[in-house]
Amino acid sequence: MARKDLLELASLSREEIDLILDQAIPFKELFTRSVKKVPALKGKSVLMLFYEPSTRTHSSFEVAAKRLSADVTNFDVPHSSVVKGESVRETVETLQAMRTDYIVVRHGRSGLPAMLARQTKACVINAGDGSHAHPTQGLLDAFTLKEVIPEPAGRKVLIVGDILHSRVARSTATVLRKLGVDVAYLGPGSLVPRCCPDGVRRFTDYDEAMAWKPDVVYLLRVQMERQDVQYFPSLREYHRVYGVTTERLKRLNDEGIWLMHPGPVNRGVELCDEALDYERSLINQQVENGIAVRMSVLYGLKPGAGDDEE
Secondary structure: OOOOOEOOOOOOOHHHHHHHHHHHHHHHHHHHOOOOOOOOOOOOEEEEEEOOOOOHHHHHHHHHHHHOOOEEEEOOHHHOHHHHOOOHHHHHHHHHOOOOOEEEEEEOOOOHHHHHHHHOOOEEEEEEEOOOEOHHHHHHHHHHHHHHOOOOOOOEEEEEOOOOOOHHHHHHHHHHHHOOOEEEEEOOOOOOOOOOOOOOEEEOOHHHHHHOOOOEEEEOOOOHHHOOOOOOOOHHHHHHHHOEOHHHHHHHHHOOOEEEOOOOOOEOOOEOHHHHHOOOEOHHHHHHHHHHHHHHHHHHOOOOOHHHOO
C-alpha cells in the first residue's frame, strides 16, 4: 500500500483493502505464539495524539505498534500546553521535532487529521474525526465479517442506530460496499439521514428492516455526547423500538443472524444483557481483530509516499 496516510476509506481501491485485510491474517496468527512481536517497525516511533476519550481504539493501536516493535509515545492532552491555548498545529510541530514516524490522531473536528497530514512528513492515521470517519474501525469490521462469511459479496448488513452522528456507520458502510455487501440503515427518522449514500437503503421500522433478511445486525452506540437536542423520547423507548431485546435476540438466533457492535455497549439501550453471551456475537472478535488490522495498517503505510496521500 504505497500511501503515507490513512484518513478515510472512500479513496482506497478494492485491491488496497484486500491487501490490508490479507496482511492482517498472519499478524493475528502471532497472538497464539509465545512471542507475539515482530521487528517490522523496530526503531520507528508512533505518537498517540488523542483529543477525545478512547479505550478500545487507543489501546488497540498501542498494542499493535508495540507488537511491531515500534516505540510508542502517548501525548497527554490534559497535562500539555493544549490547555494553555496551544493549537494542534503547534503541538504537532513541537512533536515533529522529535522525528515521529507515525501519528495516530483522534479529534472532535472533522477533517483535522487530513490537515495534519498536509503539514507533517509523518504517516498520519485517522483514529476518528468528528462524525466524519473511523477508517480502521471499518477495516476491522470487514475483517471480522470475512472470518465468518469468507465471500461477503451479495450478503446483507443492517446498521442500526444513530447514523447521523456515527463515523463508524460511514466508514463501515463504505468498506463493506466496496466488498460487494448490501448495506442498509435503521434508526429513528431523526437519526437516519434522508439522503443516504447511493445503494444504501433506509429503514425507520424494525420489522420492515428485518423483512429485508440481513445476515448481520450491526448495533451502533447511542452517542448522547454528540446529540445537542433530544432525538428520541428516552433511552428506554429507544431500546424498546430499536434495541435488541430478549425477544428480538431469539429471532436473531432462529434466523442465524450475526451480531456486531463497535463498543462500548450501552446495556439496556442497544443490547439486552443476554446478547453479550449470544453465540453468534462477534463483538469480542471485533476487539481482537482491531489489533491485527491496525498492525497491518501501520506496517503498510510508507513515510514520504507523497503523491499517493489521501
